[in-house]
Amino acid sequence: MEPKNVPTNEQYGTTSSLQRQQSPGSRRKNRGGVIGGRYRILRIIGEGGMGIVYAAEDLRLGGMIRAVKIGVSGNSREGLGEEAATLMRLNHPHLPQLLDYCPAQGNEDIEALVMDYFEGITGIEAVRSGGLEQELVLDIGLQLCDALSYLHEQPVPVIHRDLKPSNILIGEGGHVKLIDFGISRLFREGQAHDTVMLGTAGFASPEQRQGEQSDARSDVYGLGALLYFLASGGGMIGGSSRREQLRLLAKLEGRFSAEARQLLGDMLEPDRSRRHQSMRRVREAMLQCGGQQAGMKRNYGASVSLRRGRPKWISVLSLTPGAGATTLSLTLAWMLAREGRTTTAVECAGPVSEWSELLPDCWERQSDLDQGIYRGRLNPAKKVANVQLLSLSGQSSGNVNPRTSLFGTALREAEGDCVIADLSSEWDGDAFGEMLTRSSLVLAVGDPSLSKWQIPKLLKLAELREQLEKEGRHLRWIANKDLKFRGRQEWLSSFPAKPLAVVPLLPARDVLDTLWRGRWLPEHPGLGRELGKAFRPIVGEVLNL
Structure with a gap:
């Protein structure tokens, strides 16, 4: 099912409330x-x-x-x-x-x-490729029912009043969090009206829109509108007439059972006295429709990618110092940019940033130097400008491990479709274990210097490859600095698996001439042709993630 006019996070943010608030520009930091x-x-x-x-x-x-x-x-x-x-x-x-x-x-x-901080996607991002299946909608609904029941059953009930797609986050494994209590209120028995009429058009209950006091049943309506949004792939049903509601719910036939459609209809009754009167009742009805008990294992893999809207992480490492992870990382970022992919390339630097010296004209003057973070754009004056550069110097004013905190910070700041992390030859340290195991793709670069290859590192990469493959991710080998020599076939056969790509040894004169001109290697006509051909399988692998 293809989504039609799925709103953006901005369109369904809190700025779409019935009563808009003052611009937050003065709060921006x-x-x-x-x-x-x-x-x-x-x-x-x-x-x-x-x-x-x-x-x-x-x-x-x-x-x-x-x-x-x-x-x-x-x-x-x-x-x-x-x-x-x-x-x-x-x-x-x-x-x-x-x-x-x-x-x-x-x-x-x-x-x-x-x-x-909770890593996840919003309900809007979850339906980018269409509506969710009944099992997943009910699973999300049950988790929200648990949260809302807890709120409504407080000694003084808490009414959320703003249930909408941008106010839920879905994390790994399908764990759901209900966020933003900015317009929630304590229920005051006997009060006829809310102090302020707030809510989001398309999700606010009729009593909210009319300025009447909201109660637990108002959240029942909002949850029904939210679940319909997820089921339909971005459809709006709140605020519709009863006849229109039934017409829209009928469109879910074939994907949602009659019982599930009836449940949504009951939750969306304009007359609150005819709705389910509590979240406990809603939860019982969801279980009768086939919803799983809380705590059962959830599988969201095929129906909703929890990485949608998040960049794919590609870690690049060298088997030995100087094997070429840096060259491969920056060149891959360039190639992806030419394919229209916005990419962040991250250098895991030592005490001094190599990238800042390698590409001196690409860096912002106002970088967080006190935190050891350099920011820039690869060739910002050119059309290929959608590559963000982040370089970590490994310096920190605190007493914590600087690489652990700074590297995590850089990854969380990353922009665009892909993150390419240059771990060079320091990848086997404890600081980068999490990054490797969470990568969508790991590229291991080896050059012909077989005397420097270390068996323990190869064994560690074999274990990593096995772990990634079990989760549908991959480790690929790259043979770098290829040239004709007597032991070439023996070198290529020494990789644990056939290399994804074989990158030639580039002429030193052309490389130095290009770098001294302040350009990156693909800008040189001859180097660009060689690299374009060699990187074709690597770019294809990334685009297929």
Whole structure:
């Protein structure tokens, strides 16, 4: 099923609320800025009228990544104090965990919530390729039912009031988190109206749109609209007439059972007295429709890629120092850019960045030098400009392992379709184990210097290859610096498997001439032809990930 006009995260962000908020531009923080003397801003991960959410590095805890939401204090509609007061009372696996609250200080009018960082995709990203199957929609629904039941059954019930695709995150294994409590409210018995009419068009219940008091049944309606969005591949049903709702639900026939369609219809009843009256009742109905009990193993592989919208990670390593991982990494980034792929190339540098010397004209002047991070663009003056460069110098002002925290930071900052991480010959250190095991593709580069090859490293790569293959990922061998010599066939047959590509030894004069001109190797006509031919199978492998 192909999605039709699937909205973007921006279209379904909190800025689409019924009552729009003041522009958050005044809250925007530059990368590298520090909040509360502790949290260094890395990048924006969410934005809307109720606040901006950043990925931030916790400087006191070894560079651990946190989610930091920033809002304006002293404004009853946007202040985060009430949201913090709500979150601090909650503890549930499907809800964000509040770790810290930074109130406004001095002349600053901003305040911040600090929460655990959860890697995942939004409900919008989950339906990029079409609607989800019934099993997965019910699985997501059951997890959200658990979270909402927990909220509604608090001593003073908490009503979320803003259930929509951009407010759920789906992580590895299908674990779901319900986020953004910016317009949640405590239920006040006997109150006829909410203080402020808020919600998101297409998901807000009729009583919310009419300014009446919202209650647990309002969230039942919002959840029904959200689950229909996931089932239909981006369709909007909330706010439709009852006749139109039934027509839209009928379109799910063939993919969703009559019982599942009936459940969604019951949740979307315009008259709240005719809906399911609690999330517990909704959960029971989902189980009767075939939903799995919480805690059962989930398999989202074929139906929804949890990496969709996230860059593919390609790790490049050398069997021996100087085998050519750096040349291969930068050239592959260039080749992918020519194919229209936006790529981030990351150097895992030693004490001094090699890339910053190799490509001196490609780097931003305003880089986080105090954190050992250089940023740039590969040949920014050329048409091939969609390659972001990140180089880590390995220097840090803290007492933590700099490579562990900085490398993780760089990967979380990465832009585009692919991340190409140059691990060079230092890949077997503890700092890079996680990166290797999480890579979509590992490229192991070997040159003809067989005397430098080490059996323990080859065995370690064999174990890594076996682990990756079990998860549908791959390790490929690259033979670099190929030329005609007596032992050539013996060298090529020494790789544990047939090399994916054989890259020729490039003429030193042409290489040096190109680099001294401040250009990268494919810009040289002769080198470009040779590299283009040799890299064809590597580029094809990456494009097929």
